[in-house]
Amino acid sequence: MRAATNPAEFRRPDALALAHIWVAFALFAVGTVLGLYQLLERAEVVPTSASLYYGSVTLHGVVEAFVLTTFFILGFGFFVTSTSLERPIRWPRLAWLGFSIMLGGSVLAALSIASGKSTVLYTFYPPQIAHWTFYAGAALLLVGSIPWIVITVAMTVRWKRENPGRPVPLPQFGMTMCAILWAWTMVGVVLEVLFQLLPASLGLSQTIDVGLARALFAWTLHPIVYFWLIPAYVTLYSIVPKAAGGYLFSDEMGRVVFVMLLVFSLPIGLHHIFVDPQQAAGWKLMHAFGTFLVALPTLLTGFTVAASLETAGRLRGGKGLFGWIRALPWREPVTLGGILAALLLLPGGFGGLVNASYAMDAMVHNTMWITAHFHLIFGGTVVIVYFASAYALWPKLTGRRLYSKPMAAAQLWLWFAGILALTLPWHILGVLWMPRRTAYSPYDPQIVARWRPYSDAMIIGGALLVLSAVMLLINLLLTHRRREAESDRAMAYAETMEPVVTVPSLLNGFAVWNWLLVILMVISWAYPIGQFFFMDVHKALAWSPK
Numbered sequence: 001m002r003a004a005t006n007p008a009e010f011r012r013p014d015a016l017a018l019a020h021i022w023v024a025f026a027l028f029a030v031g032t033v034l035g036l037y038q039l040l041e042r043a044e045v046v047p048t049s050a051s052l053y054y055g056s057v058t059l060h061g062v063v064e065a066f067v068l069t070t071f072f073i074l075g076f077g078f079f080v081t082s083t084s085l086e087r088p089i090r091w092p093r094l095a096w097l098g099f100s101i102m103l104g105g106s107v108l109a110a111l112s113i114a115s116g117k118s119t120v121l122y123t124f125y126p127p128q129i130a131h132w133t134f135y136a137g138a139a140l141l142l143v144g145s146i147p148w149i150v151i152t153v154a155m156t157v158r159w160k161r162e163n164p165g166r167p168v169p170l171p172q173f174g175m176t177m178c179a180i181l182w183a184w185t186m187v188g189v190v191l192e193v194l195f196q197l198l199p200a201s202l203g204l205s206q207t208i209d210v211g212l213a214r215a216l217f218a219w220t221l222h223p224i225v226y227f228w229l230i231p232a233y234v235t236l237y238s239i240v241p242k243a244a245g246g247y248l249f250s251d252e253m254g255r256v257v258f259v260m261l262l263v264f265s266l267p268i269g270l271h272h273i274f275v276d277p278q279q280a281a282g283w284k285l286m287h288a289f290g291t292f293l294v295a296l297p298t299l300l301t302g303f304t305v306a307a308s309l310e311t312a313g314r315l316r317g318g319k320g321l322f323g324w325i326r327a328l329p330w331r332e333p334v335t336l337g338g339i340l341a342a343l344l345l346l347p348g349g350f351g352g353l354v355n356a357s358y359a360m361d362a363m364v365h366n367t368m369w370i371t372a373h374f375h376l377i378f379g380g381t382v383v384i385v386y387f388a389s390a391y392a393l394w395p396k397l398t399g400r401r402l403y404s405k406p407m408a409a410a411q412l413w414l415w416f417a418g419i420l421a422l423t424l425p426w427h428i429l430g431v432l433w434m435p436r437r438t439a440y441s442p443y444d445p446q447i448v449a450r451w452r453p454y455s456d457a458m459i460i461g462g463a464l465l466v467l468s469a470v471m472l473l474i475n476l477l478l479t480h481r482r483r484e485a486e487s488d489r490a491m492a493y494a495e496t497m498e499p500v501v502t503v504p505s506l507l508n509g510f511a512v513w514n515w516l517l518v519i520l521m522v523i524s525w526a527y528p529i530g531q532f533f534f535m536d537v538h539k540a541l542a543w544s545p546k
């Protein structure tokens with residue numbers, strides 16, 4: 001791919017990307033401090049307080065799962081779209097408007113949680129009902145992201161029209177899939193908020209159909225994790241191999257992966273509510289099979305990324321079966337981030353496969369095992385790639401060389417170690433049946449005593465993570481003020497082993513996949529959601545946390 005994306009050549013959305021990513025990381029750092037408090041509270045090192053604990057978990061979850069992700073992905077996405085298609089962002093004012101709406105919504109939701117009236121955790125499962133300002137804030141965050149979807153898709157469509165037969169650059173292919181995925185992902189939670197949660201929070205309805213709400217939320221909860229994941233894969237495919245000094249092993253494999261993530265992730269979600277009595281066993285089993293399918297693209301990604309890194313290791317003189325691994329540039333932060341992320345993917349994905357196995361989920365559901373799974377795969381793999389992406393982008397965005405590469409590498413190692421120190425004990429605690437999302441557990445003393453050593457270990461993990469987050473902010477902040485200019489502000493993406501001249505039209509298009517996913521989504525969700533409209537439902541009394 002050509003490297004002609006110097007900001008001097010056309011208006012690049014550098015300020016837009018920086019604004020988004022700074023909001024993401026600033027709030028992310030606050031979230032890590034809340035996380036550490038929660039660990040101290042659960043281990044009873046600080047006085048236990050149910051109201052503070054649940055308030056903190058709510059803010060932590062909302063900030064890390066919704067604010068960090070959405071702001072980072074949009075900022076990264078605008079940059080990738082503009083630099084890979086080599087043109088300015090269309091409708092930049094609309095993009096900024098979206099940013100302002102998202103920011104306003106995030107602040108509103110955060111204030112609502114801080115007021116203590118919206119302690120409903122990030123999944124906001126009813127019958128707990130938050131103050132209406134919480135849902136309004138969440139809705140604004142979603143609405144504010146719509147301009148990005150429109151701009152991303154519109155720019156790809158126009159580029160394709162102007163470049164008939166040419167393959168859409170892989171990073172933009174991935175980000176377009178991500179935008180389409182996000183559009184469909186939102187629908188479940190939007191319906192839940194508009195028709196169930198908001199009316200209950202405004203006092204218009206006193207009761208709520210909990211089964212329906214949980215099914216609608218599951219529609220969103222599963223694919224949203226792939227909305228977080230796809231941009232990380234874009235970096236793994238298109239940025240990391242180049243940073244390592246190698247080539248992308250296969251462009252087509254990347255396209256297949258993005259297509260599979262889109263098509264297989266939306267029609268599943270019942271694995272989050274395997275224990276819900278309202279859903280039938282047959283449907284749950286079908287969604288379990290679907291969940292195994294959506295693990296495939298990640299296996300392909302592991303293979304492709306490892307093969308790409310191998311090209312780098314061999315070009316750098318690595319010999320033999322494993323010699324290439326040692327030859328990789330381990331001190332180079334972007335490469336290091338990619339390697340550490342791939343390593344964490346293995347245990348994180350393993351946990352996911354246990355969860356997805358219908359019968360086994362009963363052992364681990366609602367225990368610390370689940371918390372371990374997603375802190376490993378999201379907080380570990382995905383977030384480490386977000387860091388690595390920032391280290392790759394910052395010199396391009398600011399025009400300054402990264403303040404300190406050794407500090408960046410140390411930050412990544414600390415995060416890696418912190419995540420392992422946090423989640424390995426959590427897996428054991430999960431199997432010992434420590435419940436997740438619980439301020440304190442005054443259970444049988446013998447059971448609680450078995451948790452003790454692992455509860456202490458997790459505090460060390462939390463402390464490492466806070467330290468690492470602070471190092472990230474310092475490094476990025478000081479880069480802005482650095483005197484030494486970055487000599488090459490053009491953004492070049494990884495080239496493939498063999499030049500990509502043409503790709504099959506199915507791997508260069510979106511409409512077919514979009515319609516296929518709609519059909520699959522209707523097949524897999526029409527009954528699990530539709531049944532609530534014709535079965536005898538016992539609604540629950542809506543209540544608000546005080």
Ligand code: HAS
Pocket residue numbers: 123221225226228229271272291292294295296298299300301302303305306309325339342343345346348349350351352353354355356357361364365366370373374377378382
């Ligand atoms: Fe998950 C719950 C199943 C992936 C996030 N997941 C969650 C929740 C979150 C989350 C946030 O089936 C909690 C929601 C809540 O609060 O209730 N998940 C899966 C499965 C996968 C999976 C099967 N999850 C993710 C990703 C996430 C994420 C990705 C965020 C980004 N998850 C579940 C289930 C539940 C669940 C159940 C509900 C459980 C319950 O009871 O509530 C798969 O996509 C995972 C596939 C991954 C693999 C790993 C492949 C390994 C590779 C490593 C290669 C490394 C190499 C090393 C080669 C199969 C690719 C290279 C090294 C060098 C040195 C070069």
Ligand code: CU
Pocket residue numbers: 221222223225269271272
């Ligand atoms: Cu899921």
